[in-house]
Amino acid sequence: MTQDRLTIGTRRYSSWSLRGWLAVRLARLQVEEIVIPLAGGTTPAVQAASPGGTVPFLEHAGNQVWDSLAIAEYCAEQAPGLWPDSPAARAHARVISAEMHAGFRDLRSAMPMSLFRAGAAGTCNAPAVADNIARIEAIWAETRARFGATGPYLFGASFTLADAMYAPVVARLLTYEPPLSAESAAYCRAVRRHALVAAWYDAAAEEPREWWIEKYETAPEPV
Numbered sequence: 001m002t003q004d005r006l007t008i009g010t011r012r013y014s015s016w017s018l019r020g021w022l023a024v025r026l027a028r029l030q031v032e033e034i035v036i037p038l039a040g041g042t043t044p045a046v047q048a049a050s051p052g053g054t055v056p057f058l059e060h061a062g063n064q065v066w067d068s069l070a071i072a073e074y075c076a077e078q079a080p081g082l083w084p085d086s087p088a089a090r091a092h093a094r095v096i097s098a099e100m101h102a103g104f105r106d107l108r109s110a111m112p113m114s115l116f117r118a119g120a121a122g123t124c125n126a127p128a129v130a131d132n133i134a135r136i137e138a139i140w141a142e143t144r145a146r147f148g149a150t151g152p153y154l155f156g157a158s159f160t161l162a163d164a165m166y167a168p169v170v171a172r173l174l175t176y177e178p179p180l181s182a183e184s185a186a187y188c189r190a191v192r193r194h195a196l197v198a199a200w201y202d203a204a205a206e207e208p209r210e211w212w213i214e215k216y217e218t219a220p221e222p223v
């Protein structure tokens with residue numbers, strides 16, 4: 001039987017790891033955390049550690065789960081309540097999480113997650129990225145209008161797996177500071193203030209300097 005553990009990549013950069021880690025922490029799974037410093041391309045240690053060659057990779061109770069959305073679903077089975085309660089809200093949470101997991105490629109490549117990158121604000125105005133951001137803002141606005149009246153998150157007072165899936169998008173928007181509606185900016189602040197997200201940032205700030213990847217720390221060329 002394997003040890004229960006969650007393998008993740010460098011917290012400053014590993015957006016998919018943040019999603020999986022939030023799900024595992026929301027579900028309160030007792031796992032050892034192993035952090036593999038990412039190389040900024042293919043990371044041999046990640047290839048060796050994970051069946052899918054990527055992180056996050058969860059090993060729990062003899063199960064192996066190597067994809068962030070699958071980890072979210074696994075955690076929801078372990079701790080019911082991580083998706084919204086009503087079937088309509090749950091269906092919506094799942095479809096917007098799936099859209100995030102499969103999409104927004106222009107945003108993801110133009111704005112790599114780098115939590116403390118200096119000089120990044122306002123550097124990316126590419127139309128394809130603006131289109132991705134417009135779609136994300138539309139999703140957030142629709143979701144909050146339909147389901148979010150009770151609190152600051154997508155489905156109200158509870159930080160759900162849908163918020164976990166969008167947390168790295170929030171991190172990118174906070175680093176690159178593109179123009180956002182007041183409502184989107186308020187949602188980003190709420191996510192950043194969540195105790196688990198704050199804990200992730202704090203742990204990322206403590207990572208050794210040797211793990212930094214220069215191309216993600218220097219100011220990006222404006223596009």
Ligand SMILES: N[C@@H](CCC(=O)N[C@@H](CS)C(=O)NCC(=O)O)C(=O)O
Nearest residue numbers: 014015016042043046054055067068
């Ligand atoms: N679809 C996967 C994508 C995971 C992914 O691409 N993770 C990156 C790190 S953020 C990775 O492991 N890259 C391979 C490497 O660094 O070698 C998921 O949702 O978990």
